[in-house]
Amino acid sequence: MKTSTSLTQLALQKFKRNFWGVFSFLFLMVCVFIAIFAYALAPDNSQNANQMHLSVHSKEPGFTVTMLTVPSEVTEQHAVAVFFFGKKNADTEVPIANYTIKDTVLQATLYTGDGSKGLQKEYPLTLFPEAKTVAAIPQKYISEKTFLLGTDKYGRDLLSRMLIGIRISLGIGFVAVFISLVIGIAMGAMAGYFGGKVDAAIMWVINVTWSIPTLLLVIAITLALGKGFWQVFIAVGLTMWVEVARVVRGQVMGVKQMQYVTAARALGYKDFRIITKHILPNAMAPVIIISAANFASAILIESGLSFLGIGAQPPMPSWGGIIKDHYAYIVLGKPWLAIIPGLAIMSLVTAFMLIGNALRDALDVKT
Template sequence: MKKATSLTKIALQKFKKNFWGVFSLVFLTLCVLVAIFAYAIAPDNSRNANQMHLSIHSKSPGFTTQILTIPSTVNEEEGIITFFFGKPTTASEVPISSYTLLDNGISIKEYTPDDTLGLEKEYKLSNFPKANTVEEIPQHYLSDKKFLLGTDKYGRDLLSRMLIGIRISLAIGFVAVLISLLIGIAMGALAGYYGGKVDSIIMWIINVTWSIPTLLLVIAITLALGKGFWQVFIAVGLTMWVEVARIVRGQVMGVKQMQYVTAARALGFKDFRIITKHILPNIMAPVIIISAANFASAILIESGLSFLGIGAQPPMPSWGGIIKDHYAYIILGKPYLAIIPGLAIMSLVTAFMLIGNALRDALDVKS
C-alpha cells in the first residue's frame, strides 16, 4: 500500500482510525440532514410544530388517539416553502373518543383524560370539502395518531418539536462560530503580525471582553438587541471570538519569524497577502479544533438562554425552551418531558467535543 505523503492525507488517515471521531461525524451528518428535512420527517408539519391539543397534554410516549381534522376555509400554502418551513396552522384537529355518522354530518365526543363523558359536537357535511357523502368523512378526515415521544403540556407532538428544534441548535452553532472566526482571526492576526501598539490595543479589548462572564455578556447583548432568533446568534458569536483571537495571535507571533515569511517580505509582497496566503493557512489546525469546541459551547449557551426565556421565542421550538416548559414535571411524575431534550443537547455537544478531540489527534504533527 502506498504511504500517504500529503499532510492532509495523513491527517485524514489518522481521523479515520479514530472510532469516536468517525462515529460523531456520522451522527452530526444525520443531525444536519434531519434539520434540513425536519418538516418532511416530523409527524406534525405545521409551522413550528405548533398544533395544540389541550385535551391530550403531557401524554406518555406511544400514546395513540383518534383525531378529527376540520379543514379551514383558507387555502393552505403548498410548495417548496412549506416543505422546508412547514404549513401555517389553519386546520383544526380535535382528539375524539368516539363518533357517530348522522344524516347530514358527523357527531363526535371529544377525548377526555379521565374517562368522563366528553363534550358532544356536530359537524355538517359542508365542513368537509373532500367528502361527497357522510360515509367518506371518516376516510378523509379521521385518523389514528400516535405520539412516539408523547405530548408536551400544550398537547403538541414532542417528537416534531424535537426534530424542528435541532435547527436552532445547529444554526446557532454555525452562525456563532462563523462570527467568532471572522472577528477572532482578523483581530488575532493583526495583533500577532504587527505587534506594538496595535497588539496592546487589541489585547486590551480581548482582556476586557474576557473578564466579563460569558452568560452575562450574552444577556446584556440580547437585551440591547432585543429578544429573538437572530439576536441570539449575534450575541453568542460576539462573545466567543476572544478565544479564537488569542490562539491566532499566539500562532501568528510564532509563524511570522519563519523563513518563508521573511522571503515573502523580501519579494515585496504586501502585508495582507502575507497574512492571508502564507501565515493563516499554516496556523488553521488549532483554529479548527477550537471551532469544534466553540460549536458545542454555542449550543449550551443558546439552551441556557432559552431556558431563561431570552433565547428563541415561542412558539419556535428550542431544546432549551422545551426544558424550561417542563422542568417542573421532573417531580410531577413525567420527567421524560425534560429529560428527552436534555439528552438531545448532551448528545449533540458530546459529538462536537469528540470530533474536536479526533481533529486534535489527527492534526498533531508529533504523533
C-alpha cells in the same frame, strides 16, 4: 503501495482511524439531515409544530388517540415555504372519543382523558369537501394518531417539537462559530503580525472581553439587541471570538518568523497577502479544533438563554425552551418531558467534543 505525503491526507487517515470521531461525525450528519428535512419528517408540519390538543396534554410516549381532522381554509403557500417553514394554516386536529354521522352533520364526542364523558360537537359534512360520499368521511378524516414521544403541557407533539428544535441548536452553532471565526481570526492575525501598539490595543480589548462572564455578556448583548432568533445568534457569536483571537495571535507570532514569510516580504508582497496566503493557512489547525469546542459551547449557551426565557421566543421550538416549560414535571411523575430534550442537548454537545478530540489527535504533528 503508494504512501501519501500530504499533511491533509495524513490527518484525514488518522481521523478515520478514530472510531468515536467518525461515529460523532456521522451522527452530526444525521442531525443536519434531520434539521433540513424537519418539517417533512415531523408528524405535525404546522409552523413551529404548534398544533395544540389541550385534552391530551402531558401524555406519555406512545400515547394513541382517535383524531378528527377538520380541513382549514385553503391558502396559497409555495411548496418550498411549506418544506422549510411548515404550513401557515394547517388543518385543525380534534381528539375524539367516538363519533356518529347523522343526516348532514358529523357528531363527535370530544376526548377528555379522565374517563368522563366529553362534550358533544357537531360538524357539518360540508366541512369535508374531499370525501365524495358520507362513508368516505371516516376513512379520510378520522384516524388513530400515535405520539411517539408523547405530548407537552399544551398537547403539542413532542417529537415534532424536538425535530424542528434541532434547527435552533445547529443554527446557533454555525452562525456563532462563523461570527467568532471572522472576528477572532482578523483580530488575532493583526495583533500577532503587526505587534507593538496594535497588539497592545487588541490584547486590551481581548482581556476586557475575557474578564466578563460569558453568560452575563450574552444576556447584556441580547437585551441590547432585543429578544429573538437572530439576536441570540449574533450575541453568542460576539462573545466567542476572544479564544479564537488569542490562539490565532500566538500562532501568527510563531509562523511570521519562518523563512518563507521573510522571503515573501523580500519579494515585496503586501501585508494582507502575506497574512492570508502564507501565514494563516499554516496556523489554522488549532482554530479548527477550537471551532468544534465552540459549537458545543454555543449550543449550551443558547439552551441556557432559552431556559431563562431570553433565547428563541415561543412558539418557536427550542430544546432549552422545552426544558424550561417542563422541568417542574420531573417531580410530578412525568420526567420524560424534560429528560428527552436534555438527552438531545447532551448528545449533540458530546458529539462536537468527540470530533474536537479526534481533530486534535489527527492534526497533532508529533504523532
